[in-house]
Amino acid sequence: MVEGAFRQRNGIYPMTNPILENIRRSLGSTIQTPLRLPPAILESRQTASVDSEVEIFLNELKKLSGVGQKLSSSEIDSALDTLVKEQNIHKATVWETPHLRQLGITAILHSLGVGLVSPNASKHEMALCDLGITEADYLLPETGTLVLNSSVEKPRAVSLLPRIHLAIVRPEMLRADMHQVFAEAKENHYLVFITGASRTADIELTVTLGVHGPRNLYVWMIDS
Amino acid sequence: MPKAQLFITCLGDQFYTSTLQNMTRILKSLGVELDFPPDQTCCGQPLFNNGFEDKTRAVALNFMHAFSKSDAPIIGPSGSCVSMIKHHYLSLFPEGTQGHTLAVDISSRIFEFTEYLVNVLNVTDVGAVYPHKVTYHATCHYLREMGLKTEAKALLNSVKGLEFISLKEEETCCGFGGSFTITFPEVSRAMMENKVNDILASGADTVVMCEPGCLMNVAGGLHKAGSTIRAMHIIDLLASSEESV
Amino acid sequence: MTHEVPTYIGFEEYSEHVPASIPSAVQQATDRFVSGRAARVAELPQWEELRQIGSDIRVHTIENMDVYLIQLEEKVKAAGGTVHWAETAEDANQIVLQIAKEHNVKTAVKSKSMATEEIGLNHFLEEAGIEAIETDLGEYIIQLAGTGPSHIIVPAVHLKKEEIAALFSEKLNINAPADPIELARIAREVLREKFLNAEMGISGGNFLIAETGTLVMVTNEGNGRMCTTMPDLHVAVVGIDKVLPNWESLTVFLKLLARSATGQKLSTYTQFITGPRRAEGEFGPKEFHLVLLDNGRSNILRDPVGRDVLKCIRCGACANVCPVYKNVGGFAYGSFISGPIGAILSPQILGTQAARELPYASTLCGACADVCPVKIPIPTILRHLRRRVAQGDAFALSTIPVPIRAAANLASLVLARNWIYRLGARLLPIINPFFRKNDWLSGMPYPLNRWTNVRPLPQFGAGFRKWWKVRSAKGTESTR
Numbered sequence A: 001m002v003e004g005a006f007r008q009r010n011g012i013y014p015m016t017n018p019i020l021e022n023i024r025r026s027l028g029s030t031i032q033t034p035l036r037l038p039p040a041i042l043e044s045r046q047t048a049s050v051d052s053e054v055e056i057f058l059n060e061l062k063k064l065s066g067v068g069q070k071l072s073s074s075e076i077d078s079a080l081d082t083l084v085k086e087q088n089i090h091k092a093t094v095w096e097t098p099h100l101r102q103l104g105i106t107a108i109l110h111s112l113g114v115g116l117v118s119p120n121a122s123k124h125e126m127a128l129c130d131l132g133i134t135e136a137d138y139l140l141p142e143t144g145t146l147v148l149n150s151s152v153e154k155p156r157a158v159s160l161l162p163r164i165h166l167a168i169v170r171p172e173m174l175r176a177d178m179h180q181v182f183a184e185a186k187e188n189h190y191l192v193f194i195t196g197a198s199r200t201a202d203i204e205l206t207v208t209l210g211v212h213g214p215r216n217l218y219v220w221m222i223d224s
Numbered sequence B: 001m002p003k004a005q006l007f008i009t010c011l012g013d014q015f016y017t018s019t020l021q022n023m024t025r026i027l028k029s030l031g032v033e034l035d036f037p038p039d040q041t042c043c044g045q046p047l048f049n050n051g052f053e054d055k056t057r058a059v060a061l062n063f064m065h066a067f068s069k070s071d072a073p074i075i076g077p078s079g080s081c082v083s084m085i086k087h088h089y090l091s092l093f094p095e096g097t098q099g100h101t102l103a104v105d106i107s108s109r110i111f112e113f114t115e116y117l118v119n120v121l122n123v124t125d126v127g128a129v130y131p132h133k134v135t136y137h138a139t140c141h142y143l144r145e146m147g148l149k150t151e152a153k154a155l156l157n158s159v160k161g162l163e164f165i166s167l168k169e170e171e172t173c174c175g176f177g178g179s180f181t182i183t184f185p186e187v188s189r190a191m192m193e194n195k196v197n198d199i200l201a202s203g204a205d206t207v208v209m210c211e212p213g214c215l216m217n218v219a220g221g222l223h224k225a226g227s228t229i230r231a232m233h234i235i236d237l238l239a240s241s242e243e244s245v
Numbered sequence C: 001m002t003h004e005v006p007t008y009i010g011f012e013e014y015s016e017h018v019p020a021s022i023p024s025a026v027q028q029a030t031d032r033f034v035s036g037r038a039a040r041v042a043e044l045p046q047w048e049e050l051r052q053i054g055s056d057i058r059v060h061t062i063e064n065m066d067v068y069l070i071q072l073e074e075k076v077k078a079a080g081g082t083v084h085w086a087e088t089a090e091d092a093n094q095i096v097l098q099i100a101k102e103h104n105v106k107t108a109v110k111s112k113s114m115a116t117e118e119i120g121l122n123h124f125l126e127e128a129g130i131e132a133i134e135t136d137l138g139e140y141i142i143q144l145a146g147t148g149p150s151h152i153i154v155p156a157v158h159l160k161k162e163e164i165a166a167l168f169s170e171k172l173n174i175n176a177p178a179d180p181i182e183l184a185r186i187a188r189e190v191l192r193e194k195f196l197n198a199e200m201g202i203s204g205g206n207f208l209i210a211e212t213g214t215l216v217m218v219t220n221e222g223n224g225r226m227c228t229t230m231p232d233l234h235v236a237v238v239g240i241d242k243v244l245p246n247w248e249s250l251t252v253f254l255k256l257l258a259r260s261a262t263g264q265k266l267s268t269y270t271q272f273i274t275g276p277r278r279a280e281g282e283f284g285p286k287e288f289h290l291v292l293l294d295n296g297r298s299n300i301l302r303d304p305v306g307r308d309v310l311k312c313i314r315c316g317a318c319a320n321v322c323p324v325y326k327n328v329g330g331f332a333y334g335s336f337i338s339g340p341i342g343a344i345l346s347p348q349i350l351g352t353q354a355a356r357e358l359p360y361a362s363t364l365c366g367a368c369a370d371v372c373p374v375k376i377p378i379p380t381i382l383r384h385l386r387r388r389v390a391q392g393d394a395f396a397l398s399t400i401p402v403p404i405r406a407a408a409n410l411a412s413l414v415l416a417r418n419w420i421y422r423l424g425a426r427l428l429p430i431i432n433p434f435f436r437k438n439d440w441l442s443g444m445p446y447p448l449n450r451w452t453n454v455r456p457l458p459q460f461g462a463g464f465r466k467w468w469k470v471r472s473a474k475g476t477e478s479t480r
Helices: A020-027 A050-063 A073-086 A098-103 A105-111 A179-186 B010-015 B017-029 B045-049 B055-066 B078-090 B096-107 B113-120 B140-145 B150-157 B185-202 B212-224 B232-236 C013-014 C019-041 C047-063 C065-078 C089-102 C115-119 C121-127 C139-147 C162-170 C180-197 C223-231 C249-260 C306-311 C319-323 C321-328 C339-350 C367-371 C378-391 C402-416 C418-435 C465-473
Strands: A069-073 A091-094 A115-117 A130-134 A138-140 A146-147 A164-167 A190-194 A216-223 B003-006 B033-034 B074-076 B111-114 B133-136 B164-167 B205-207 B230-232 C082-086 C107-110 C133-135 C200-203 C207-209 C214-219 C233-241 C269-273 C289-291
Touching: A020 C065, A020 C249, A050 A069, A050 A164, A050 A216, A069 A073, A073 A105, A073 A164, A073 A216, A073 C233, A091 A138, A098 A105, A098 A164, A098 A190, A105 A138, A130 A146, A130 B074, A130 B232, A146 C249, A179 C249, A190 C249, A216 C047, B003 B111, B010 B017, B010 B212, B010 C465, B017 B033, B017 C319, B033 C418, B045 B055, B045 B078, B045 C223, B045 C378, B045 C402, B055 C249, B055 C402, B074 B078, B074 B113, B074 C223, B078 B096, B078 B111, B078 B140, B096 B111, B111 B113, B113 B150, B113 B232, B140 C367, B150 B164, B150 B232, B185 C013, B185 C321, B205 B232, B212 C107, B230 B232, B232 C223, B232 C465, C019 C249, C019 C319, C019 C321, C047 C249, C065 C082, C065 C289, C082 C162, C089 C115, C089 C121, C089 C289, C107 C180, C107 C223, C115 C121, C115 C233, C133 C139, C139 C162, C139 C180, C139 C321, C139 C465, C162 C180, C180 C223, C214 C249, C223 C233, C223 C269, C249 C306, C306 C339, C306 C378, C319 C339, C319 C367, C339 C378, C367 C378, C378 C402, C402 C418
Parallel strands: A069 A216, A091 A115, A091 A130, A130 A164, A164 A216, B003 B033, B003 B074, B074 B111, B133 B164, B133 B205, B205 B230, C082 C289, C107 C133, C107 C200, C200 C233, C233 C289
Antiparallel strands: A138 A146, A146 A190, A190 C269, C207 C214, C214 C269
16 A cells, blocks of 8 residues: 655645645655546447437426426417416516527517516626526436526526526537536536426425525427 | 364353354254364454454464364354454454464354355255244344355245245344444444334244344343344254254 | 534433434434435446446545645636635634635625534634524524534434424514425525625535536535625635546546435536636626635545545435434534544544544444445444554554453453453353343343343353363264
């Protein structure tokens, strides 16, 4: 385990960092186990057709108390109408992305009498929203996960503050697994994996949804 | 004829004379020529498990000297004691010392009783008769340190008339843990009571296991609970015949 | 037990006074997590391989900890964050306080963080006049109750809904109903107000990715996101042992962690935070501070056996299968971390004087080692620490009470000399008549009373040696 090999050091660090010094002293001449990441473990899973991946995704979402459905872009109008009425939506905030703009989301909401709050508004104004609409930058079918970036057009609070989160997504966002997502997105300054609705079992193990994050998660898969 | 040496364990010695007699009879009936080195005392596990490695060495040396007069395999009725000798004796003695040399030898030829029967003699049927409802408690060191997952059940399976009932939480510790019963008696009590309750709920009239210490704990607990369920070492069950039931 | 750093952990005393409600509540939680875990493990045929790789990656990282921490610091700085190094708990507390003061913080919202419990940060900040509010529902409840956690994942599981309702009613001046859903809704409302107005968010971290300087947070409620998105200031206190080399190695742990902890495939929210926000409109903190906590970990590295404890990813699977833990709950372990991992971590962080009882708080059954996702050999480390307590080693002097050492001396004396042992074995049956009741022995004197108070002892009857002698003398003996 511990032999006479001397530790090699790459790079320079401030000699006055006592923690690093202590680490170095403690490890002394420990033999360094190499980093082993077997290809089999990192290999992306084989995926079947897009349709079956969509099915897997929607199934997993359902297990997590999410509500998913497949829609064509012409059905969005009535779907939003239903949602607004069923969930009593008065105020909403929407990501300002090209696709959502193309679908005319804000216009539809406006016509339904829903007040629109800018996604870049203050957190206090955002907190008054009932509904937050985003896209997803990636989708992970095996776990029913939405992966969201963060930017001025895609603010984090839209998927967090309102009590209902609706993600309007497309099959192109599907990825086989985490390996693929990380390969593409690791340089982003922020990523969030959303796997179902906010939940806790802290009180007598009773599962309660919507503790702090959104209580209801809707995902609409728009076929292109 | 295969030869073997009997390792009776300190607890076996004090409390389970008839179990040791049965172990002798069964092995003899399987054609094993037996010897009993009288200098044996204890494997040293209680000292070792409590962190007194320094004080364990003398005890281990006594054991190893006792069993080195012959090179025959050693058989014991306890998974934990056998594991102590097989897996931990080597760590007690630095390489190059006499103790280390002895430990290399001893650890290579020590067996737990059911292990010896099933894996060395390839025997699962010893002609036992025990027409009762029997449940099994898998003791921790026997199961996990010795890795004996199927041997006991294979032997029970061949007992004539035996009806096997699965025990709820079969693999959960009974709370013996050696000196744990003395160090934290109330926690030991809670664990023992859980095990006793599971046995009572099983519907069996007998509970069997492969460890004298755990047997002491569970049998005592069943007695205290006013139960008539028999707690036995597997050796005693395997020694049962038409006449004895 | 509060969130203050303990000076002595009396496991025996604590375990003797466990409130009756604790074992049943804890066992309900552990049963659920154990069956959930079993289902998820069954779904992954490569589970054992994942465990081995997880273990290997952690060993590699521990053995190269300085290299990865240097890379991590560089990347966090490049991302616009600030890195602070805290040697001791006191240092970490001072650093956080300093940051808070510089930003005129009056209220901080906290996401669940065992590192901050380890250092007693809440108590420290409150003494300095800063309100530090736990926002994880379970942590919020026990903060109001003024007690410690009974379980690593569900810290308030020992409290009934009626008790929680009474607690909320009293502390929040409302009429709270004894209904979990309503109580969660109340907490949501109360805490939302705090999230929106707090000047500082404090979090822990599950992993730190050296490759890009990324903090990974695994949560379920959304408070972790709130604390790190709403306030302008985010301070993360994370143990130096949480560092991982890169994103690829992270995938292994994301597959292991939630499955081992609660039986979920993934927790509800996993965040990957690299520095502060890049633009105002996106939300998120303006400033990101990472406080790297040592607090004894760099010393633990000196011990090739003990340092395997640093592999831990805080999933709680060991506690969920531990029959000792399930019967006593988290309080008996006297610190922020309980169960088998607590029994090997606390003695290494707090020392084997303060925590000398903990390594013995186990029957060495080994159930924990079977489920640990990173293959920490817990029973081996327990024995290793018992050796430190009993006889001392290179890291500490022995701290075992004198009477126990005397008993060990006596035992060694007797057991190493077969003539004394055999004499004793012949004499012991003499005492049987004095304590015999229905073929068992009860009411024995100290120390055997500790056995007989719980269940009777079999009678002493060492008869095998004589039987063997007689049998051998006879030559071929009968089988009866």
